[in-house]
Amino acid sequence: KNQVEQSPQSLIILEGKNCTLQCNYTVSPFSNLRWYKQDTGRGPVSLTIMTFSENTKSNGRYTATLDADTKQSSLHITASQLSDSASYICVVSARFSGGYNKLIFGAGTRLAVHP
Amino acid sequence: DGGITQSPKYLFRKEGQNVTLSCEQNLNHDAMYWYRQDPGQGLRLIYYSQIVNDFQKGDIAEGYSVSREKKESFPLTVTSAQKNPTAFYLCASSTAGPSNQPQHFGDGTRLSIL
Numbered sequence: 001k002n003q004v005e006q007s008p009q010s011l012i013i014l015e016g017k018n019c020t021l022q023c024n025y026t027v028s029p030f031s032n033l034r035w036y037k038q039d040t041g042r043g044p045v046s047l048t049i050m051t052f053s054e055n056t057k058s059n060g061r062y063t064a065t066l067d068a069d070t071k072q073s074s075l076h077i078t079a080s081q082l083s084d085s086a087s088y089i090c091v092v093s094a095r096f097s098g099g100y101n102k103l104i105f106g107a108g109t110r111l112a113v114h115p
Numbered sequence: 116d117g118g119i120t121q122s123p124k125y126l127f128r129k130e131g132q133n134v135t136l137s138c139e140q141n142l143n144h145d146a147m148y149w150y151r152q153d154p155g156q157g158l159r160l161i162y163y164s165q166i167v168n169d170f171q172k173g174d175i176a177e178g179y180s181v182s183r184e185k186k187e188s189f190p191l192t193v194t195s196a197q198k199n200p201t202a203f204y205l206c207a208s209s210t211a212g213p214s215n216q217p218q219h220f221g222d223g224t225r226l227s228i229l
Contacts, residue, residue, distance in 0.1 A: 004157065009155075041222070041225075042222045042223065043119075043121075043207075043222045043223055045220070103160070104157070105158040105159075106157050107155055
């Protein structure tokens with residue numbers, strides 16, 4: 001069964017600290033993995049996308065890693081800011097015949113950054 | 116600025132009533148999608164459309180209907196057959212092609228039952 005599991009479910013950190021969010025998946029055939037940031041009451045915004053051959057992808061203070069062998073990904077946030085408070089969603093894409101990609105969404109990690 | 120506009124932001128439905136959620140995009144994207152988001156769960160696909168006048172059911176299409184008469188518009192109707200419609204509804208769009216997947220999301224419509 002295609003599944004995406006994220007941990008922790010929620011996390012509280014102090015402003016300026018680093019944190020790492022985890023994503024484990026059992027999706028096949030794997031196409032790519034994307035991390036989204038979703039502010040409360042808003043739509044998700046893409047942070048990074050990685051294909052099978054990519055190990056690391058950065059976007060400012062956000063760095064995503066991918067280990068396709070163990071089917072794990074992480075999102076590392078450096079020097080957190082209050083504006084980083086949001087839900088972070090891991091999405092894995094499975095490619096099927098005809099070029100259609102099916103997306104499997106994780107439930108997200110809710111991050112709260114406190115001053 | 117290009118983007119996706121969803122309206123209304125909040126919507127209330129009475130028993131036995133159909134309601135329609137609007138989704139408009141000016142990104143010139145061919146494909147559009149509707150997702151439902153419930154607390155503690157990942158987004159689930161309701162319907163998607165890869166081209167005008169064509170659409171396919173997603174994983175949870177029962178109780179919903181869509182139309183795609185224009186490239187820019189993909190309205191979703193929540194019918195009275197949907198017994199648990201309270202959720203956050205997200206519309207998305209993407210370019211067509213081999214990497215056909217949502218790239219842009221709207222800011223959602225929150226639907227509640229009166």
